[in-house]
Amino acid sequence: xxxxxxxxxxxxxxxxxxxxxxxxxxxxxxxxxxxxxxxxxxxxxxxxxxxxxxxxxxxxxxxxxxxxxxxxxxxxxxxxxxxxxxxxxxxxxxxxxxxxxxxxxxxxxxxxxxxxxxxxxxxxxxxxxxxxxxxxxxxxxxxxxxxxxxxxxxxxxxxxxxxxxxxxxxxxxxxxxxxxxxxxxxxxxxxxxxxxxxxxx
Amino acid sequence: xxxxxxxxxxxxxxxxxxxxxxxxxxxxxxxxxxxxxxxxxxxxxxxxxxxxxxxxxxxxxxxxxxxxxxxxxxxxxxxxxxxxxxxxxxxxxxxxxxxxxxxxxxxxxxxxxxxxxxxxxxxxxxxxxxxxxxxxxxxxxxxxxxxxxxxxxxxxxxxxxxxxxxxxxxxxxxxxxxxxxxxxxxxxxxxxxxxxxxxxxxxxxxxx
Numbered sequence: 369x370x371x372x373x374x375x376x377x378x379x380x381x382x383x384x385x386x387x388x389x390x391x392x393x394x395x396x397x398x399x400x401x402x403x404x405x406x407x408x409x410x411x412x413x414x415x416x417x418x419x420x421x422x423x424x425x426x427x428x429x430x431x432x433x434x435x436x437x438x439x440x441x442x443x444x445x446x447x448x449x450x451x452x453x454x455x456x457x458x459x460x461x462x463x464x465x466x467x468x469x470x471x472x473x474x475x476x477x478x479x480x481x482x483x484x485x486x487x488x489x490x491x492x493x494x495x496x497x498x499x500x501x502x503x504x505x506x507x508x509x510x511x512x513x514x515x516x517x518x519x520x521x522x523x524x525x526x527x528x529x530x531x532x533x534x535x536x537x538x539x540x541x542x543x544x545x546x547x548x549x550x551x552x553x554x555x556x557x558x559x560x561x562x563x564x565x566x567x568x569x
Numbered sequence: 570x571x572x573x574x575x576x577x578x579x580x581x582x583x584x585x586x587x588x589x590x591x592x593x594x595x596x597x598x599x600x601x602x603x604x605x606x607x608x609x610x611x612x613x614x615x616x617x618x619x620x621x622x623x624x625x626x627x628x629x630x631x632x633x634x635x636x637x638x639x640x641x642x643x644x645x646x647x648x649x650x651x652x653x654x655x656x657x658x659x660x661x662x663x664x665x666x667x668x669x670x671x672x673x674x675x676x677x678x679x680x681x682x683x684x685x686x687x688x689x690x691x692x693x694x695x696x697x698x699x700x701x702x703x704x705x706x707x708x709x710x711x712x713x714x715x716x717x718x719x720x721x722x723x724x725x726x727x728x729x730x731x732x733x734x735x736x737x738x739x740x741x742x743x744x745x746x747x748x749x750x751x752x753x754x755x756x757x758x759x760x761x762x763x764x765x766x767x768x769x770x771x772x773x774x775x776x777x
Contacts, residue, residue, distance in 0.1 A: 501694075502659055510693055519693030526693075527701055530658040531665060 370394035370451050372416055372444075380406055385456075393450060400438070400455040404466030404492070410442060410451070411471050418442040418451065421468065424478035426486045428513050434458055435513070438465050438488060457488075467492035485511040504533060597735055604648070604674065605730040607636035608723075611647030611671065613664060616654030618681035618713040625716040635723055644670040649726065650703070653713075655683035656696045668703040673741045676730070678722055679705045682712045 373387040373396050383402035388395050398406055410418040422441035429435055440453040455465055467490035469475045479490040480499040487509040490496060497503055501510070506529075507520045519526055550558065610632075614622055626632045626640065641647035644667045656664055668677070679699055682688035685708045687697035699705060706729060709722035733740060 500659075507693065515693075517692050523697060526658060527661065527696065530661040530696075531702070533662060 370449055372396075372410065372418075372449065372451050375415070376406060376410075379409065393452060395452040395454055397454050397456060400457055400461075400465045403438075403440070403453065403455050404468065404471075406453065407440065407442070407468045407471055416444065417446045418444045418449070420445055421472040421474050421478070424468070424475055424482055426482050426488055426511075428486070428511070430513065432459065436463065436486070436488070438482070440468065462489075463487055464489040464491055466490070469493050485509060487512070502533065504529075597733070598731075600735070601731045601733055605727040607639075608648045608676070608726070608730070609639050609641045609646060610637050611641050611644050611650045611667065612653065613650060613667065614653040615656060615660065616681075616683065616713075618653035618684070621713045621716060622651060622653045622680065622719065625719050630716040630720065632720075632723075635720070635727070637723065644668075645672060647671050648675055650675070650677045651680055652677065652684045652699050653680040655688065655690055656699055656702075657694045658696055659694075661696050661702055664699065665702050674733075676706045676726055677703055678707045678709060678719075678726060680709045680719060680722070681714055682710065685710070688712060 369387065369389050373394050376396055376398075377384045377387070380398075380402060383398050383406055385397035385399060387397070407418075410416045420443040422443050424438075424440055426436060426438045429437070434456040436457040438455045438457065442451045442453065443449070444451075457463060457465075463486070465488060467475065467479055469479065469490070470492060476493075476495070477499055479493050480495070480497060482488055483490060483493075483496050484498040484500050498505060507526075508515055510519075521529070550561070553561070612619070612622060624630060626638070632638055637649075644650075648671075650664075650668060650671060652664065668675075677699075679685045683690060683695070684699050685705075687695050689712075691697070696702065707722045707726045709718055711718050714722075
């Protein structure tokens with residue numbers, strides 16, 4: 369078992385639910401509301417150093433009590449460790465878990481996809497919108513078990529709604545620009561761009 | 570010269586070194602012959618069919634033999650839209666916009682099962698055949714079609730182009746669905762025709 373699981377159990381006794389090992393991969397089950405604190409500890413602590421977030425996703429099981437699980441895959445590159453965190457959301461409880469975006473910037477689109485497909489709200493995410501389906505999509509959350517495979521609307525209605533929108537409204541040109549991210553770029557890259565560097569063509 | 574005056578018997582000879590070389594034909598034939606042998610494709614590749622399309626364009630199958638080696642990545646300079654792959658609903662307005670940007674004369678090839686009918690993707694995200702969005706001239710079956718299949722479809726399109734008549738006034742008409750037309754099928758009737766079938770019988774639109 370990954371030694372981090374034992375340390376989580378000691379440091380966060382109220383958050384820890386259980387841990388299990390399947391195929392040499394450790395999974396730690398946590399209470400949904402405390403995921404943010406645990407991930408912050410795993411990222412910051414010198415003995416853990418989980419510096420890479422592989423995935424944020426969710427699974428729905430045909431379980432009457434705990435149907436939905438939100439899953440985080442963390443990887444520690446210095447220690448070469450892999451840790452899977454899971455939060456089980458009981459039936460009827462609000463579908464909301466803390467966002468790990470303040471810790472890993474890469475969680476941005478992963479959490480948006482999870483919100484798009486399952487309707488899980490990531491509290492603290494700065495820009496929680498649909499990412500795969502268009503923003504006006506009104507049929508629900510496609511990966512839920514109660515979502516019919518062909519969608520809720522008729523084929524002709526789906527097509528009518530799809531064609532009603534202008535393509536520009538789905539593909540935001542402002543999202544494609546790098547001007548907004550200019551200040552976040554490395555210094556050397558900023559200098560090259562500011563100097564109007566020619567490409568090799 | 571041969572078109573203006575009757576050729577002189579002595580002038581036209583069969584000797585190769587003194588060939589006069591004139592030809593008389595229908596204008597339709599000449600125009601269609603020119604169009605059919607230099608169709609500029611607009612590739613709209615979204616999935617695995619696009620890989621087969623690339624193979625068709627590459628050296629072994631050599632689309633250049635049909636005058637199609639010039640891929641036009643601008644719809645305004647294209648003659649034939651080749652939709653290779655599935656089209657999700659999110660792309661539906663995009664492919665329609667591309668079709669509207671293409672200039673007449675224009676044709677469309679629907680390559681593969683997904684573009685033609687939705688294929689195996691009978692689900693919430695995929696358009697069930699691009700002919701619900703744009704008019705299609707040739708459907709190429711296959712999942713994906715082999716290059717030979719696409720080439721056969723292209724040759725069928727060439728046959729179709731060669732049979733066009735300029736005297737046909739409605740040839741280039743672009744019609745929006747007209748509810749007053751006798752051929753118009755209302756959306757409710759389309760739903761009736763496209764009820765779940767096969768292993769989808771347990772799927773209902775209400776989700777319950």
